[in-house]
Amino acid sequence: MEKTKKVPKKTCGIIDSHAHVVSEFFGAEREEVIQRSFANGVVQMVNPGVVLDNVDELKDIAERHANLFFATGLHPHGAKDWSDKCAEAIEEASAHPKAVGVGECGLDFFYNNSDHDSQRQAFAAQCRLAKRLNKPVIVHCRDAWQEAFDILKEEGAGNHADSLKGVFHCFTGAPEHLSAIADLGFYVSFSGIVTFPNAKSLQQAAKQVPEDKILVETDCPFLAPQKVRGAKNEPQYVWYVAERLAELRGASVESIAQIAMANTRKLFSLPEPVL
Ligand SMILES: [Zn+2]
Ligand SMILES: [Zn+2]
Numbered sequence: 001m002e003k004t005k006k007v008p009k010k011t012c013g014i015i016d017s018h019a020h021v022v023s024e025f026f027g028a029e030r031e032e033v034i035q036r037s038f039a040n041g042v043v044q045m046v047n048p049g050v051v052l053d054n055v056d057e058l059k060d061i062a063e064r065h066a067n068l069f070f071a072t073g074l075h076p077h078g079a080k081d082w083s084d085k086c087a088e089a090i091e092e093a094s095a096h097p098k099a100v101g102v103g104e105c106g107l108d109f110f111y112n113n114s115d116h117d118s119q120r121q122a123f124a125a126q127c128r129l130a131k132r133l134n135k136p137v138i139v140h141c142r143d144a145w146q147e148a149f150d151i152l153k154e155e156g157a158g159n160h161a162d163s164l165k166g167v168f169h170c171f172t173g174a175p176e177h178l179s180a181i182a183d184l185g186f187y188v189s190f191s192g193i194v195t196f197p198n199a200k201s202l203q204q205a206a207k208q209v210p211e212d213k214i215l216v217e218t219d220c221p222f223l224a225p226q227k228v229r230g231a232k233n234e235p236q237y238v239w240y241v242a243e244r245l246a247e248l249r250g251a252s253v254e255s256i257a258q259i260a261m262a263n264t265r266k267l268f269s270l271p272e273p274v275l
Contacts, residue, residue: 007040007237007240008239010041012254013044013257013261014041014216014257014260014261015042015045015261015265015270016037016045016235016238017189018046018048018104018218019045019046019220019235021033021034021235022058023054024054025221033235036234038065044068045067045235046068046069046071046100046268047068048071049073049093050073050075051078052074055089058072062099063098066274069099069268071104072094073104075104076105076108076113076114080118082121082125087126090126094129100268100270101135101137101268102126102138103130103140103166104169105123105137105140106119106142106144107119107147107148108142109143119144127166130164136165136166137165137166138169139152139167152164152184152186153184158183158185159183163185165185167187167188167215167267169191170189172202174202178205178208178209181213182210187267188215189215189216190216190217190245191217191218191219191241192226192237194206194241194248195225195243203248206245207249211259214260215263216238218233220237
């Protein structure tokens with residue numbers, strides 16, 4: 001494993017809208033990684049669940065850090081285990097004051113770790129729950145665009161005040177997906193994938209997404225951006241995602257960070273960071 005690299009100092013803050021800062025992935029280093037990211041300009045972060053057996057840890061981490069929030073959901077990989085009990089667990093966790101969304105949930109027809117019917121059912125149920133709880137849904141979508149669009153539409157996504165709100169996290173789509181996403185009123189969150197040299201159609205999409213829909217994330221510990229490829233990803237590297245987006249859009253990294261911060265706060269109803 002490569003040694004941790006320090007990101008260059010910036011004049012503003014940034015939000016990592018999707019970071020899995022849990023012991024499952026960071027072990028004893030978890031707190032150190034969180035502190036290091038806060039020390040390097042990450043002002044807030046959202047820690048979404050992928051399983052339901054670490055909800056207590058998600059709550060505990062959010063209670064330790066004023067600027068860290070969480071979401072609970074069942075990832076499509078585990079969708080075959082979906083039951084009413086899962087819905088109850090998500091609803092219960094969502095009552096916590098630091099719970100800002102439902103997810104991550106969605107469809108992954110690339111890995112197919114759960115059958116498609118279970119994935120559709122678990123995703124639709126979590127969208128319904130998010131709508132009822134008035135929280136945004138954090139969508140994981142891989143190779144299942146039309147199916148995801150159909151479910152979101154059916155569950156009430158759109159551009160009305162009372163529509164289901166949400167984000168396509170770790171976006172891997174192309175320009176052809178953007179109009180359907182705009183019709184759903186959803187945000188698009190870019191990860192380290194946008195920094196990979198061969199991610200051409202994603203980079204094309206990154207140039208075209210409307211400014212008021214852009215979020216940035218690491219999805220750490222996965223997907224370290226190109227500049228730190230081979231290292232274990234952590235929230236502070238979200239700066240490299242913003243840097244690449246800035247290059248693609250002909251903007252400054254600070255302006256991308258600020259736009260993404262405002263969008264993330266709006267989507268997840270985050271307060272101003274505690275200094
Ligand atoms: Zn995901
Ligand atoms: Zn994730």
